[in-house]
Amino acid sequence: MINRNAMKDTVENKEEVMDINVSKRNFLRLSSALGLAAFVGLYKSGDVFAAEWKESEFTADNLKAAMTSIGAEGYTMSGDVVVDSAEIAENGAVVPVRVKSAIPNTEYMAVLVEKNPNPLATAFNIPEGTEANVKTRIKMGETSNVFAVVKADGKWFAAKKEIKVTLGGCGG
Amino acid sequence: MAKPMRIRAKLKGDHVEAKILIQHDMETGLRKGSDGAKIPAHFIKTLTVKYEDKVVLDTVMGIAVSKDPFLSFKFKGGEKGGKLTVTWVDNSGDTRTDTTAVK
Numbered sequence: 001m002i003n004r005n006a007m008k009d010t011v012e013n014k015e016e017v018m019d020i021n022v023s024k025r026n027f028l029r030l031s032s033a034l035g036l037a038a039f040v041g042l043y044k045s046g047d048v049f050a051a052e053w054k055e056s057e058f059t060a061d062n063l064k065a066a067m068t069s070i071g072a073e074g075y076t077m078s079g080d081v082v083v084d085s086a087e088i089a090e091n092g093a094v095v096p097v098r099v100k101s102a103i104p105n106t107e108y109m110a111v112l113v114e115k116n117p118n119p120l121a122t123a124f125n126i127p128e129g130t131e132a133n134v135k136t137r138i139k140m141g142e143t144s145n146v147f148a149v150v151k152a153d154g155k156w157f158a159a160k161k162e163i164k165v166t167l168g169g170c171g172g
Numbered sequence: 173m174a175k176p177m178r179i180r181a182k183l184k185g186d187h188v189e190a191k192i193l194i195q196h197d198m199e200t201g202l203r204k205g206s207d208g209a210k211i212p213a214h215f216i217k218t219l220t221v222k223y224e225d226k227v228v229l230d231t232v233m234g235i236a237v238s239k240d241p242f243l244s245f246k247f248k249g250g251e252k253g254g255k256l257t258v259t260w261v262d263n264s265g266d267t268r269t270d271t272t273a274v275k
Contacts, residue, residue: 051230053217058234125230130247137238
């Protein structure tokens with residue numbers, strides 16, 4: 001993946017004198033170059049680093065805009081994605097929800113509440129080895145469809161479930 | 173000062189079942205206090221779970237995650253005694269890391 005010699009040559013050619021200080025400097029340069037290359041390499045291989053919190057995703061104020069903001073506007077409904085919860089949530093401030101996907105290579109799952117002021121509630125990056133099956137608790141302002149949206153092999157799939165709320169959880 | 177999390181990680185067959193309970197207000201910024209003034213938003217934005225050095229779950233959260241967030245999930249490749257580390261960062265820049273051993 002990384003041609004260490006080629007990189008070392010370029011670094012060394014810039015220096016004519018090879019005293020101890022220079023070789024130390026070269027070593028530092030080489031290691032930072034390798035570090036960057038390794039980072040880029042890992043990133044390309046789809047490894048997951050700390051998730052980035054994007055303002056646009058969480059401030060989108062309707063379902064369509066929220067779907068678009070995460071890149072999922074072309075999603076298709078799928079029976080392999082499940083939103084698992086009780087039919088009725090008595091307290092909208094604490095609604096236990098499980099989202100899961102049986103689609104191979106699921107790498108991302110998001111939970112969206114259609115009628116919340118900002119639909120996106122939370123999202124998960126699922127590295128290899130982790131089951132695409134996460135349970136959490138969300139707030140719901142009123143009775144609404146809750147969507148699970150997943151990304152697998154670059155494609156987007158979704159499922160929805162209506163959860164009835166008898167006491168809203170978003171303010172007042 | 174951020175309060176400690178409660179983390180449980182249990183080996184079940186070939187996977188580890190992790191349960192995380194965080195103590196955090198998750199204030200939406202939409203509520204009003206008794207004086208009528210809005211209570212400023214205060215919520216966790218990102219949360220990362222690592223098993224040893226490998227990320228096993230990476231999460232972003234908005235204000236619609238419940239107060240005292242709870243997460244439960246499973247991953248493969250864990251062993252008894254392995255370290256599970258959870259780190260969160262909130263919108264005020266506050267952060268907390270807690271670690272537990274897989275049982």
